[in-house]
Amino acid sequence: MEGMNKIRKAHLQMMIAFLLVMLPGNATTVRFSPDSLITRANLYYANGMYEDAVRLYREVADSGYASAKLYYNLGNAYFKAHDIPHAILYYERARLLDPGDEDIRYNLELARTYVTDKVEPLPRFFLVAWYRWFLDRLPADGWAILSMVTFFFAALFLSLYIIARKERLRKAGFVTGMVTLALSALFFLFAWQSQKILTSHEEAIVMQPAVTVKSSPGDEGTDLFVIHEGLKVNVIDSLDQWTEIRLEDGSKGWLPSEAITKI
Amino acid sequence: MGDCKKTYLLWFFLGFFFPAGALTAQEVTIKASAPKVVSLNQQFRLVYEINTRGGKFIPPELKDFEVLMGPSTSYSESTQIINGRISRHVSYTYTYLLQPTKTGDFTIPPARLQLKGKVYESGPVKITVVQGNNTQQATGSTGKSTAGSASSNLYVRMIVDKNEVYLGEPVVVTVKIFSRVSLTGFEEVDMPEFNGFLKQEIPTPNLTSLQREYIDGVAYNTGVIQRYLLFPQTTGELKVDPVKIVCLVRKRVHASPGGFFDDFFDTYQTVRQPIFSNRLKIRVKPLPSGAPEGFRGAVGTFGLDASVDKTTLRVNDAVTLKVRISGNGNLKLVEAPSIDFPPDFETYDPKVVTHIKNTVHGATGYKQFEYLMIPRHAGKYRIPPVTFSYFDPVQKSYKTLRTPAFTLQVRKGEEESGTQVVVSGDKEQVKYLGKDIRYIYTRPMRLKKEGYTLFGTLFFRLFFLVIFFLFVLVVLISRHRRRMLGDQRRVRNRKANKVARKRLKKAGSYLKTNDKAGFYEEVLRAMWGYLSDKMLLPLSDLTRESAAAALESQGISKDLIERLLRVIDQCEFARYAPEGESGAMDKLYKEAVEVISELEEKL
Numbered sequence: 001m002e003g004m005n006k007i008r009k010a011h012l013q014m015m016i017a018f019l020l021v022m023l024p025g026n027a028t029t030v031r032f033s034p035d036s037l038i039t040r041a042n043l044y045y046a047n048g049m050y051e052d053a054v055r056l057y058r059e060v061a062d063s064g065y066a067s068a069k070l071y072y073n074l075g076n077a078y079f080k081a082h083d084i085p086h087a088i089l090y091y092e093r094a095r096l097l098d099p100g101d102e103d104i105r106y107n108l109e110l111a112r113t114y115v116t117d118k119v120e121p122l123p124r125f126f127l128v129a130w131y132r133w134f135l136d137r138l139p140a141d142g143w144a145i146l147s148m149v150t151f152f153f154a155a156l157f158l159s160l161y162i163i164a165r166k167e168r169l170r171k172a173g174f175v176t177g178m179v180t181l182a183l184s185a186l187f188f189l190f191a192w193q194s195q196k197i198l199t200s201h202e203e204a205i206v207m208q209p210a211v212t213v214k215s216s217p218g219d220e221g222t223d224l225f226v227i228h229e230g231l232k233v234n235v236i237d238s239l240d241q242w243t244e245i246r247l248e249d250g251s252k253g254w255l256p257s258e259a260i261t262k263i
Numbered sequence: 264m265g266d267c268k269k270t271y272l273l274w275f276f277l278g279f280f281f282p283a284g285a286l287t288a289q290e291v292t293i294k295a296s297a298p299k300v301v302s303l304n305q306q307f308r309l310v311y312e313i314n315t316r317g318g319k320f321i322p323p324e325l326k327d328f329e330v331l332m333g334p335s336t337s338y339s340e341s342t343q344i345i346n347g348r349i350s351r352h353v354s355y356t357y358t359y360l361l362q363p364t365k366t367g368d369f370t371i372p373p374a375r376l377q378l379k380g381k382v383y384e385s386g387p388v389k390i391t392v393v394q395g396n397n398t399q400q401a402t403g404s405t406g407k408s409t410a411g412s413a414s415s416n417l418y419v420r421m422i423v424d425k426n427e428v429y430l431g432e433p434v435v436v437t438v439k440i441f442s443r444v445s446l447t448g449f450e451e452v453d454m455p456e457f458n459g460f461l462k463q464e465i466p467t468p469n470l471t472s473l474q475r476e477y478i479d480g481v482a483y484n485t486g487v488i489q490r491y492l493l494f495p496q497t498t499g500e501l502k503v504d505p506v507k508i509v510c511l512v513r514k515r516v517h518a519s520p521g522g523f524f525d526d527f528f529d530t531y532q533t534v535r536q537p538i539f540s541n542r543l544k545i546r547v548k549p550l551p552s553g554a555p556e557g558f559r560g561a562v563g564t565f566g567l568d569a570s571v572d573k574t575t576l577r578v579n580d581a582v583t584l585k586v587r588i589s590g591n592g593n594l595k596l597v598e599a600p601s602i603d604f605p606p607d608f609e610t611y612d613p614k615v616v617t618h619i620k621n622t623v624h625g626a627t628g629y630k631q632f633e634y635l636m637i638p639r640h641a642g643k644y645r646i647p648p649v650t651f652s653y654f655d656p657v658q659k660s661y662k663t664l665r666t667p668a669f670t671l672q673v674r675k676g677e678e679e680s681g682t683q684v685v686v687s688g689d690k691e692q693v694k695y696l697g698k699d700i701r702y703i704y705t706r707p708m709r710l711k712k713e714g715y716t717l718f719g720t721l722f723f724r725l726f727f728l729v730i731f732f733l734f735v736l737v738v739l740i741s742r743h744r745r746r747m748l749g750d751q752r753r754v755r756n757r758k759a760n761k762v763a764r765k766r767l768k769k770a771g772s773y774l775k776t777n778d779k780a781g782f783y784e785e786v787l788r789a790m791w792g793y794l795s796d797k798m799l800l801p802l803s804d805l806t807r808e809s810a811a812a813a814l815e816s817q818g819i820s821k822d823l824i825e826r827l828l829r830v831i832d833q834c835e836f837a838r839y840a841p842e843g844e845s846g847a848m849d850k851l852y853k854e855a856v857e858v859i860s861e862l863e864e865k866l
Contacts, residue, residue: 034710042705066713069704076703107700144717148726155734162741195718 217242318378563592
């Protein structure tokens with residue numbers, strides 16, 4: 001039975017290897033195009049070879065490409081390879097790029113159930129919560145595009161107001177123009193905020209199995225609490241090799257910078 | 264123990280009567296005695312005899328021998344009074360029952376006695392252990408030296424069928440007695456604790472008569488006292504302590520040496536003789552690695568059988584799944600196999616029927632698990648195959664047995680439709696059987712450079728700038744056009760009077776030539792043209808009403824508008840009238856000039 005399985009698996013691997021060789025762009029060049037790497041990684045994932053899938057997705061991600069879907073797939077591969085902190089890290093990165101994606105949220109929630117620490121988040125002021133909820137409906141680029149489109153229409157309608165002779169047309173042009181202009185400004189604000197969140201890297205994931213958080217940057221600080229891998233923390237400050245973090249429940253402390261990876 | 268107490272008491276009394284000083288004069292000696300040569304499997308006694316009481320006996324180190332029993336102490340004392348001289352003989356004995364563990368020459372170091380600050384020593388004891396003429400494993404019995412010691416004439420053995428077993432593989436232990444003396448019975452049978460084993464007794468008939476058996480040509484009466492099945496529960500070398508049996512042996516006692524009746528009337532005396540068996544050492548090997556999933560320690564040879572009592576049933580009817588594991592092995596420890604029942608089923612803990620017979624070939628029989636299930640909803644259900652894994656110690660491999668899967672057809676109950684209405688609010692949530700992450704995104708994805716956001720890019724900024732400039736352009740063009748348009752109007756406004764007067768002059772010339780149609784035509788054109796230029800309305804849009812409304816909005820009095828309209832009406836009317844007088848034409852001309860002059864003043 002065991003031997004049979006082994007043979008079958010070896011057979012399968014050979015088939016996959018064959019398929020991989022047959023994929024376009026593989027035979028001639030050593031450096032593969034990111035698309036073919038992703039296709040191969042997907043194939044690895046589909047056949048349960050998660051470590052290999054991780055390797056290829058990482059190759060694409062590390063060569064400077066980014067995409068919510070790529071990070072999502074990478075997170076999935078990490079999850080299946082039982083590397084929960086990395087899975088959470090990439091799910092979080094994917095969520096930053098596309099905050100509204102339901103699959104990313106679902107998998108992130110599921111991965112978070114494997115995290116040891118349970119931190120009760122401080123309740124947000126309801127306006128802030130609404131604002132964040134609204135902000136999360138679209139990725140940063142989505143807001144930017146919306147802002148551009150509405151600005152275009154605002155210009156169009158205001159032009160109508162200026163050009164038109166008939167009083168009614170002018171009135172309609174003015175009202176719609178002003179509304180779209182206001183919307184454009186709002187979307188511009190959202191785009192700006194999203195972009196700020198995206199580039200500020202103020203959140204991080206704990207990558208070491210257990211980290212003692214100290215009261216001051218340095219080994220001689222008092223031990224405050226212990227957090228475990230996979231937990232999300234907010235980065236406040238850093239000094240030499242130490243980073244000050246804040247948990248979602250508001251507790252603060254310093255930990256060695258290498259213990260966390262910024263999202 | 265009771266004996267000991269008694270002797271102490273006696274000693275106390277004696278000590279009371281006889282001054283102790285008389286006794287201590289005697290020299291303290293420790294005498295060790297043991298056979299010089301023993302065979303490997305022979306039990307022997309090591310006796311230390313001390314001729315005084317008290318003191319602390321320090322036993323020797325007995326590392327080369329196995330101590331089966333001891334030290335047991337006994338005390339004897341004799342007092343003689345001969346011619347008034349009292350001589351007393353006291354003896355304390357410490358007795359060990361030993362068994363050699365290996366052949367060779369051994370020296371037992373001296374035993375010591377600490378008494379009143381002095382230490383007395385026995386001499387060392389030299390013992391030669393020789394190979395016995397038989398080993399116990401070979402035949403399950405022990406060769407004995409035929410020396411007249413009681414233990415070779417009467418001994419008990421624990422015989423095992425194997426010395427090396429796998430964890431959970433049963434060992435058959437037979438406790439057997441070998442006797443060459445006349446044995447009348449057992450007073451006490453002390454079975455050892457079988458530590459590390461699960462002990463199962465094999466039913467053994469009561470020992471009523473002994474069988475005759477020859478061992479090395481010597482006839483023994485033998486009998487099996489008890490048989491056990493031992494299932495080892497831990498790995499490693501497990502030791503079993505000896506069995507102790509107190510036998511009642513009938514011995515012939517010569518009443519008095521050289522007595523007259525000796526030859527005819529022997530008297531018999533029943534003697535209690537404790538005997539000890541060998542120790543057992545059983546090596547228990549751990550099960551090899553690679554146990555299949557679901558292996559729970561069953562060792563032996565087994566069969567698996569499963570059945571359901573019906574395959575089609577109604578909702579809320581009970582159905583029983585019977586799983587029977589039969590065979591030979593540690594059946595008693597076999598656990599109920601776990602079965603993945605359909606989640607909609609109500610299930611209960613299985614009812615277990617055990618039928619196991621312990622024999623010398625191991626424990627055989629079966630264990631039957633009856634699972635009662637009640638389906639609560641109609642449908643087609645599958646009960647997955649039941650699997651059972653065990654280790655076969657003969658083939659030294661793991662085996663997995665599997666029953667077929669069962670399919671149950673559950674139909675709706677008859678009364679269910681009636682009750683359904685009542686409990687319609689009792690809807691069930693979808694039951695989630697497992698949780699997993701969602702699958703990867705497999706369609707081609709758009710990759711961007713890391714850290715790229717549309718916001719803040721040159722394109723983004725340029726877009727806004729361009730749109731803004733376009734808008735500004737629109738505003739500028741529009742303003743320019745409006746200014747141009749405004750100039751045109753001013754010009755038209757300024758010229759309106761001139762044009763009107765020109766036309767009226769022309770009308771005046773028609774009046775002189777008495778060209779009626781030409782006159783009215785020209786007056787009308789003068790009026791409309793003037794209005795069009797002044798009101799900035801195209802001629803096509805001008806009607807009596809629109810002109811009146813426009814004039815009114817410019818603050819022209821109703822009276823003047825009325826006069827203007829009358830002029831226009833008269834012209835329109837006269838144009839198509841067949842005849843008219845020149846006096847009317849004259850009057851109209853004057854009126855038109857007056858109206859235009861007045862309008863010019865006000866506009």
